[in-house]
């Protein structure tokens with residue numbers, strides 16, 4: 001019986017609603033008011049080791065509920081935390097907009113930073129893309145999430161690509177999801193690159209660069225937690 005229960009628990013949160021806060025381990029609710037309040041703090045400006053052409057912001061430092069909630073999502077498959085984290089990102093976007101850090105255009109596109117291979121394999125898809133979709137949904141009809149980027153350690157067959165796209169395609173480990181992906185919808189309006197954690201800034205820098213190759217100007221980077 002114990003092993004059956006363990007199997008059900010391991011199978012994820014579709015069946016079992018956790019009653020331990022994913023941000024602080026307090027029993028009683030999956031996401032406690034204290035952690036929700038902490039993640040509602042105003043964003044902080046990061047100074048990544050790798051210089052970015054745009055400002056990078058985090059909802060907070062990678063510790064406390066920021067760290068624990070992301071570990072819960074990635075290591076313990078707490079998919080139920082994607083919604084509160086996505087909503088927290090949405091609040092961050094609103095604050096950055098008020099501060100004038102994101103241009104006030106007709107549309108805003110959130111682009112999730114590309115999936116690491118380890119998380120790509122996980123059940124239910126990439127958590128960062130899921131958070132980005134939650135955030136976009138929260139922000140209304142003029143905001144969308146466009147899952148444009150993936151990582152790869154090889155260059156895709158570049159037959160059929162024009163020279164500009166070909167160079168972009170071969171330039172590094174980050175590329176458009178499909179060589180034929182049309183980044184068009186993101187080439188106008190404001191664009192924010194979103195991610196869960198920013199450490200060195202390498203992923204963000206390469207993402208911004210690759211997007212620029214394809215005519216997409218990123219105006220800000222926003223992550224849940226900055227190292």
Ligand SMILES: [Zn+2]
Pocket residue numbers: 021022023024025026031032033034035036065
């Ligand atoms: Zn909590």
